[in-house]
Amino acid sequence: MTRQSDDKSALRSMFALLVAVAAMALLGGCATVAKPDPLEPFNRAMYEINEPIDKHLVAPAIKAYRDYTWPPIRIAISNFFNNIDDLFSGINGLLQGKLDKAGNDFGRVVVNTIGLFGLIDIASDAGIERGNEDFGQTFGYWGIPQGPYLFIPLFGPTTVRDGSGWIVRLYVGPAGYIPDVPVRNIIYGLGAVDMRSQAQDAVTFVDQAALDRYNFIRRAYLQRRQYLVYDGKPPPEKEDEE
Amino acid sequence: MIVMIAKRASVGRAAAVAALAAALWAVPAAAQEAPDAMVKRVSQDVLQIVKTDAKVRAGDQARLREVVETKLAPNFDFARMTALAMGRNWRTATPEQQKVLSEQFKTLLVRTYSSALTQYKDETIEYKPLRMDAGATDATVRTAVIRSGNPPVPIDYSMAKGADGNWKAYDVIVGGVSLVTNYRDEFNEQVKSGGIDGLIKVLTQKNGGAPGA
Numbered sequence: 001m002t003r004q005s006d007d008k009s010a011l012r013s014m015f016a017l018l019v020a021v022a023a024m025a026l027l028g029g030c031a032t033v034a035k036p037d038p039l040e041p042f043n044r045a046m047y048e049i050n051e052p053i054d055k056h057l058v059a060p061a062i063k064a065y066r067d068y069t070w071p072p073i074r075i076a077i078s079n080f081f082n083n084i085d086d087l088f089s090g091i092n093g094l095l096q097g098k099l100d101k102a103g104n105d106f107g108r109v110v111v112n113t114i115g116l117f118g119l120i121d122i123a124s125d126a127g128i129e130r131g132n133e134d135f136g137q138t139f140g141y142w143g144i145p146q147g148p149y150l151f152i153p154l155f156g157p158t159t160v161r162d163g164s165g166w167i168v169r170l171y172v173g174p175a176g177y178i179p180d181v182p183v184r185n186i187i188y189g190l191g192a193v194d195m196r197s198q199a200q201d202a203v204t205f206v207d208q209a210a211l212d213r214y215n216f217i218r219r220a221y222l223q224r225r226q227y228l229v230y231d232g233k234p235p236p237e238k239e240d241e242e
Numbered sequence: 243m244i245v246m247i248a249k250r251a252s253v254g255r256a257a258a259v260a261a262l263a264a265a266l267w268a269v270p271a272a273a274q275e276a277p278d279a280m281v282k283r284v285s286q287d288v289l290q291i292v293k294t295d296a297k298v299r300a301g302d303q304a305r306l307r308e309v310v311e312t313k314l315a316p317n318f319d320f321a322r323m324t325a326l327a328m329g330r331n332w333r334t335a336t337p338e339q340q341k342v343l344s345e346q347f348k349t350l351l352v353r354t355y356s357s358a359l360t361q362y363k364d365e366t367i368e369y370k371p372l373r374m375d376a377g378a379t380d381a382t383v384r385t386a387v388i389r390s391g392n393p394p395v396p397i398d399y400s401m402a403k404g405a406d407g408n409w410k411a412y413d414v415i416v417g418g419v420s421l422v423t424n425y426r427d428e429f430n431e432q433v434k435s436g437g438i439d440g441l442i443k444v445l446t447q448k449n450g451g452a453p454g455a
Contacts, residue, residue, distance in 0.1 A: 124390075129393070130393050132393060201361050204357070204361070205354070205357070205358055208353060208354045208357045208358075209350070209354040210428065211428045211429075211432060211444050211445070211448060212428060212431060212432075215427055215428055215431055216424060216427075216428060218427075219423065219424045219427045219428075220419045220424055223418055223419045223420060223423060223424065224417060224418050224419050226418070227417070227418025227419070228418065232396070232418065234418065
């Protein structure tokens with residue numbers, strides 16, 4: 001029980017940090033719409049911290065994970081975490097009044113969980129699409145501005161809005177409810193490895209495509225999130241922005 | 243002539259000749275090809291090569307780049323892509339700078355596309371029905387890459403019809419991320435710090451120093 005609350009208090013302080021960052025950005029210019037990255041010097045510093053860690057530790061670990069695990073195991077691990085994501089996608093579909101999507105997601109969770117604890121994605125084979133909703137998108141749907149862009153070492157690109165969504169997500173579980181600390185940490189660790197592994201193709205793409213990786217990742221992330229918030233139909237961008 | 247040869251030839255040869263005739267017939271028809279048909283033909287063509295070409299399958303980067311260069315690149319309007327990515331900076335560039343920029347941007351995109359293709363596994367492409375007014379000169383062709391066990395990745399091509407009647411792509415939007423929009427930030431930043439020549443220098447270095455070059 002105390003472990004559980006330790007966990008939550010850590011998340012609470014992270015949330016406080018995000019709020020502080022948002023307040024700082026608002027005080028420091030209020031320019032969140034015109035300029036999505038008012039904290040660029042800070043973010044670039046964080047990015048520079050992350051670069052060598054990612055290059056020398058994370059990327060080799062992910063490569064080993066991809067090279068040495070049997071692909072069906074890796075897919076089962078992805079499916080397991082996707083199943084949890086689908087549950088939250090369903091909740092966020094409801095929070096946005098998207099009942100069709102929510103219905104699909106909850107249907108998926110029921111089918112896949114009964115199937116084999118989410119390890120096999122039977123629902124996709126049956127053609128039930130994933131809703132792919134999350135708390136960040138719900139906040140956006142509710143009209144909460146995205147706030148300043150953030151780059152967080154080991155976590156990557158986010159915004160105050162999306163980061164807050166993540167904290168809500170981690171706060172409500174379900175891994176946080178596992179009483180056994182090592183088991184819980186293994187679950188968290190595997191989840192992070194799976195996420196980073198799924199992003200590997202995108203990382204390779206950015207390496208080849210970008211002139212300035214920081215800049216490229218930021219723009220791609222913000223475009224992607226805008227697209228998701230508007231369910232694939234974002235309002236057109238201005239041709240020339242200053 | 244073809245008819246005469248076909249009459250004398252075996253069935254197999256007749257089929258080959260018919261295929262040749264069909265191919266010849268297809269050349270003038272291609273000029274009138276609808277944008278979605280063009281995207282489908284070109285992407286299937288390239289995927290077929292990626293799946294079957296021995297050199298590509300053995301990881302021959304130069305060969306893959308050649309495929310992209312000869313099969314894909316002719317269907318893109320690189321000058322327009324470069325102009326769009328440059329935004330207001332395009333007008334301040336001299337014609338010579340514009341030419342170099344387009345060439346370098348093309349090289350970068352060909353390399354990027356080739357490297358993305360090396361990650362091809364068993365994906366299939368789904369082609370969405372085209373919604374376009376008759377006589378339109380601009381269209382968005384929507385496709386989705388389907389990989390088993392993963393959500394489909396939508397890929398849209400913004401296309402324009404040229405004066406010669408051929409459609410060419412001027413932007414690719416992958417999962418909501420427009421390539422041109424992404425490079426607009428990149429180019430703008432380089433021009434701000436080093437001018438047009440600074441951007442040319444960065445692009446050229448990137449192309450010269452790319453892995454596997």
